[in-house]
Amino acid sequence: MLDKLKDLCLLDGISGDEGAVREYIIDKIGDKAEIRVDNLGNVIAFCKGKKTPKNKIMVSAHMDEVGMIVTYVNSDGTLKVSSVGGVDPRVVFGRRVKIGRNNVLGVVGGKAIHNLTAEERKKSVPFDKLTIDIGVDSREEALKLVRLGDSVRFVSDFVEYGEGFVKC
Structure with missing residues (x-):
């Protein structure tokens, strides 16, 4: 199981x-x-049982997960994104991601900490200020790998810990 x-x-x-x-x-x-x-x-x-039960059981679960979608490609090849499914921006910065059907790897980033104002350092980075770096130097190179509208999924490991707990 x-x-x-x-x-x-x-x-x-x-x-x-x-x-x-x-x-x-x-x-x-x-x-x-x-x-x-x-x-x-x-x-x-x-699934029909052998007998009609007194009570029935329904199992219900989500098939989807939160993620992002590529909305723009900057001139330097970094990607702009919007959230899909209510992503908390506080947990996005620095995460590894896979983009599109080709699973292009990237890292979510933004303005360097030494360039942030004191007020900006107190808040999570909003989605409109995040970018994804896929390791290219130009918009043209990026568009050979990803398309506008591509899904962006978090890279996650399946980890067992404690007594019967998992994280993924």
Whole structure:
């Protein structure tokens, strides 16, 4: 069971781009239940028991995760982004990310700390001030690797810790 949880947690699936998660779930259910996908992309599976139970059980969970979307490419090749799914900007700065279908690696950054005002140092960096560095020097180079509208997903490791806890 833990292996399946790990597989699920390591799949990319920001809001609006949950296809890999949906395919995994459908594959694992196989022919054990009746499956349908609704117009919003939700997987609905029904497993009929041998007898009609007094009570029924419903399992419900999100397939998506928070992330970002590329909104602009700067002349220096860095990317501007907007949040998808309610990302807290306090936890974004310095994080590694994967961008688009080619999983281009990048790092979220912004104005260097020594260039911040005293007031700016007291606040989290807002999304409109964040950039993603993908290791190129120009807009043209960046646009060979990423496109406007590409999803941006956080790189995360599956970690077991304590007594039965996981983080991913």
